[in-house]
Amino acid sequence: MSEHTNLLIIGAGPAGLAAALAAAPRAARIVLLDDNPLPGGQIWRDGPQAKVPAQARRLREQVLACRNVHCYSGTRVIAQPGPDTLLVEDAERGWQIRYDRLILCTGARELLLPFPGWTLPGVTGAGGLQALIKAGLPVHEQRIVIAGSGPLLLASAATAKANGARVLRIAEQASPAAVAGFAAQLPRWPQKLLQSFSLFDRQYRSASHVLAALGSDRLEGVRLMQNGKIVEIACDRLACGFGLIPNIQLAQALGCAVAHDAVAVNNWQETTLPGVYAAGECTGFGGSERALVEGAIAGHAAVGNRQAAQRLLRQRARWHGFADALNKAFSLDPALKSLATADTLVCRCEDVPYSALAGHGSWREAKLASRCGMGACQGRVCGAATRHLFGWQPSAPRPPFSPARIDTLLCLEETPGA
Incomplete structure (x- = not known):
């Protein structure tokens, strides 16, 4: 079984949704696929206990209203059977999709660094805890410590508190000077400044990082290095994430060049492979605003509307400036290599x-x-x-890129275009 589409978009987060909406007026058929049950990606993850922002709901509704955009949820890319063709799988079937243009919006994932006790039940990533809560995990009255680096710690803490958890400590590894320097720049991006006020938490401590998770059969507490002193806190959950890293595996497998651990793109978000574009956090972490404008540029460019893409370049530069400030302020201390x-x-x-x-x-x-x-x-x-x-660079993945059923792999034998 196979199908053809003018534009295939992998990932239905902010970048993928923006790309689909931008391309819709000029593309006869667009396929937007994502491995999550609902559009929104990790940052706008939906679920029983999720509060999806109004902007996300509007964008999703606009995309779903486009009759030429076909959304496939719960769908993963398994392999590349041939040029301009991908093998995909959902819960019921596997099939090939042939495309004229491709936009990769594969997002980012948490960097998880190993430390003693990190495999204990009760220890998750910071973003992982947020996703679990949105999916329905009960945390009411649970004692939670959140550690690592970056704004995701504050967002995870806010989600936990909104669902009744007791956040005992937010341990940020960046120095006080780095955090203060970043905060001083926030007036350049007023909406981020306002957001920072809503996320402020008095349990936040800079120059602090995890040393060990404590417990035998499950988590019982956490040992932290806090401003040069060792402290131990009894807790029920530890959420620890050291920032985000781009998901570049699919781009690597397709043959796209990588620069600075992200998918390399030109001014129009096109990769080194002609007709293949990339947008959002797979090209570098910088928040939903950057992902939205990059997705729109990629969508316009993929359907030949460079004039519309051109009008967005200044806005993209503004959010690239925010990303640069963010990544500089929360760069990881070399001491974390010895955990x-x-x-x-x-x-x-x-x-x-x-x-x-x-x-x-x-x-x-x-x-x-x-x-x-x-x-x-x-x-x-x-x-x-x-x-x-x-400092090792993992090699590009080989197919299957994700675990797949045997009947899906048998679709590799099909002749593309048949």
């Missing part, structure tokens, strides 16, 4: 400890010797961690 001890698991899927990796010189060498990166997550977690710890 893991010899027996700390780095690859959770295959139970590979730090000591089994430290003596190797590359990702490939470590993978062959220890099975690191060969588990269910296919190196998405440990690959990013070893990149930070050792």
